[in-house]
Amino acid sequence: MPSEIPFSIGDLAKATGTKVETIRWYERVGVLAAPERTSGNYRAYGAEHLERLSFVRRARDLGFSLDQVRDLLQLADDRNQPCDAVDRVAREHLEEVERKIADLEALRHELRDLIGQCRHGTVAECRIVQALSPQLGPAGTSQEA
Amino acid sequence: MPSEIPFSIGDLAKATGTKVETIRWYERVGVLAAPERTSGNYRAYGAEHLERLSFVRRARDLGFSLDQVRDLLQLADDRNQPCDAVDRVAREHLEEVERKIADLEALRHELRDLIGQCRHGTVAECRIVQALSPQLGPAGTSQEA
DNA sequence: ATGGACCCTGTGGCCGCTACAGGGTCAAGG
DNA sequence: CCTTGACCCTGTAGCGGCCACAGGGTCCAT
Numbered sequence: 086m087p088s089e090i091p092f093s094i095g096d097l098a099k100a101t102g103t104k105v106e107t108i109r110w111y112e113r114v115g116v117l118a119a120p121e122r123t124s125g126n127y128r129a130y131g132a133e134h135l136e137r138l139s140f141v142r143r144a145r146d147l148g149f150s151l152d153q154v155r156d157l158l159q160l161a162d163d164r165n166q167p168c169d170a171v172d173r174v175a176r177e178h179l180e181e182v183e184r185k186i187a188d189l190e191a192l193r194h195e196l197r198d199l200i201g202q203c204r205h206g207t208v209a210e211c212r213i214v215q216a217l218s219p220q221l222g223p224a225g226t227s228q229e230a
Numbered sequence: 231m232p233s234e235i236p237f238s239i240g241d242l243a244k245a246t247g248t249k250v251e252t253i254r255w256y257e258r259v260g261v262l263a264a265p266e267r268t269s270g271n272y273r274a275y276g277a278e279h280l281e282r283l284s285f286v287r288r289a290r291d292l293g294f295s296l297d298q299v300r301d302l303l304q305l306a307d308d309r310n311q312p313c314d315a316v317d318r319v320a321r322e323h324l325e326e327v328e329r330k331i332a333d334l335e336a337l338r339h340e341l342r343d344l345i346g347q348c349r350h351g352t353v354a355e356c357r358i359v360q361a362l363s364p365q366l367g368p369a370g371t372s373q374e375a
Numbered sequence: 376a377t378g379g380a381c382c383c384t385g386t387g388g389c390c391g392c393t394a395c396a397g398g399g400t401c402a403a404g405g
Numbered sequence: 406c407c408t409t410g411a412c413c414c415t416g417t418a419g420c421g422g423c424c425a426c427a428g429g430g431t432c433c434a435t
Contacts, residue, residue: 126414127413148337151391169350179345193328209309211317238381380433381433398413399413401411
């Protein structure tokens with residue numbers, strides 16, 4: 086069979102919703118294999134690159150780091166291995182997402198408290214400013230009249 | 231009154247739980263005023279710097295960006311202004327935190343789905359890998375036996 | 376005088392891109 | 406045949422918010 090018709094980086098970008106620069110970046114950092122080049126030194130991609138890049142994008146959308154994506158790609162290539170390792174990467178990522186959610190929820194709580202205490206007076210009596218300021222004792226700063 | 235005894239960057243770092251390099255960085259980007267220098271060109275801080283840096287750290291802990299911190303500091307200095315602007319910065323930040331939480335929760339949902347579908351077989355039949363791979367039609371890749 | 380703990384500036388690295396600058400290539404239209 | 410304009414190439418610099426050097430200077434106790 087004849088090899089499929091290759092396509093340009095711009096086409097690949099459009100097909101995957103990726104910026105051209107991002108594709109080149111993926112190549113540089115090794116999550117996307119360097120394709121053949123045309124006589125004019127243009128990158129010439131095939132279906133395998135489209136597939137690969139789609140995988141990368143989907144994984145990135147799910148918040149996996151590029152390191153994790155590299156791992157997942159490598160694991161996904163070993164078609165006959167058990168998929169425990171894949172599962173582990175996903176679980177680790179999930180745990181991190183859950184940690185971040187917990188952190189942000191704590192933050193949200195603090196911010197809501199802060200904002201809820203605002204009495205809309207002057208800055209001098211603003212609870213938000215007070216909450217941000219350090220507690221240096223009840224006397225205030227020394228230079229004030 | 232005699233001016234207070236100044237202290238070194240290392241002392242300030244310890245007092246606020248900040249790395250020395252971070253303090254110098256804050257000075258460079260203008261969230262902490264450049265202090266006086268000793269005859270040996272060492273930075274010599276006073277209580278106002280301690281106060282200022284504590285404010286910055288607290289705000290950073292609450293997830294405010296350095297740009298926001300700069301704004302808050304400036305607003306906090308105008309002691310007689312109404313604190314509406316402060317309130318606005320805080321509210322905007324809260325909204326962003328809430329957006330991030332929502333995003334991460336959607337992510338968590340997807341990841342849980344993914345992981346829940348894993349049947350612990352081989353990579354070839356792994357649902358996680360399948361979910362990451364693009365849907366290119368039901369026939370599978372062309373080279374497979 | 377010397378050792379060690381601190382301080383100084385300046386630079387480069389981290390992540391994951393994004394945005395240039397300054398060129399080359401290619402197909403269509405005049 | 407030549408120009409125009411859309412695309413492509415490499416390389417570098419920038420974002421935020423630091424952190425970690427290297428290669429020096431300073432200070433204080435012994």
